[in-house]
Amino acid sequence: MRVLLDRRNPASAGTDQVSDEQLAGLYAVPGADSWLRVNMVSTLDGAATGDSELSDSIHNEADNRVFGVLRSIADVVIVGAGTAAAEGYGPTDRPIVLVSRKGQVPEKLRGAEPGAVMLATCRAADGLTEAQSLLGADNVFVLGSHSVDLVALREHLVAQGLRRLHAEGGPHLLRDLLSSGVADELCATFVPRIVGGEHPRITAGPPVGTDLDLQLLLEDESTLLGRWFVRR
């Protein structure tokens, strides 16, 4: 993996054979009070899923490597309920916050250590009572009436000392994080593959207009991995 462009440290452009330690530095979050980034992958023709209808069919080694590094430098992982269910999310070494209107906790996220899995949901959630008994009432955040107030979610997590917020999509959650102005950064990987057909893009839902600035661009065997900061 090599650095093509690094706006923070232009001299690092051209660095080759980037180690995991260097990657952690390249992806370090700015010294803000808190930072929320989202990591997504797509094909060159804009598909967010491949043959399996899951993103695992378009992930590659370079993307998985950065995915792992981003998790390792996060305080908490945030994921939409659609992705958690489709991709079979289980507990990880970072606490997970599941975002769901319905308040349903997927099977594999049940039975974890208290606090390893949290749920952000809303008052109208059908699964609220069950989720509270599965995860513990303290780990279920009721933030909003019919949708999760993502600004309030960020504030809530930061108040718990979780400052480096790392979201892994999916497309509906990314769209909502952008439209609510909560996302600071998008890490987007473009894998050198065309899949055609009908597939979701990395955002889904109503239109959103967000401008971003490229901060970092890496390349690994024709895969492009970038950090874009949301323009404020």
Ligand SMILES: NC(=O)c1ccc[n+]([C@@H]2O[C@H](COP(=O)([O-])OP(=O)(O)OC[C@H]3O[C@@H](n4cnc5c(N)ncnc54)[C@H](OP(=O)(O)O)[C@@H]3O)[C@@H](O)[C@H]2O)c1
């Ligand atoms: N290419 C990539 O980088 C990437 C990344 C992640 C996922 N994916 C793929 O995307 C697909 C899943 O797409 P998706 O759009 O369904 O994923 P998603 O955004 O993870 O899930 C949508 C669900 O998340 C909850 N949600 C999202 N925003 C919310 C909000 N503001 N308030 C409350 N709940 C909210 C709702 O859950 P409830 O229905 O429970 O209320 C909603 O139905 C899978 O195929 C997955 O493999 C691709």
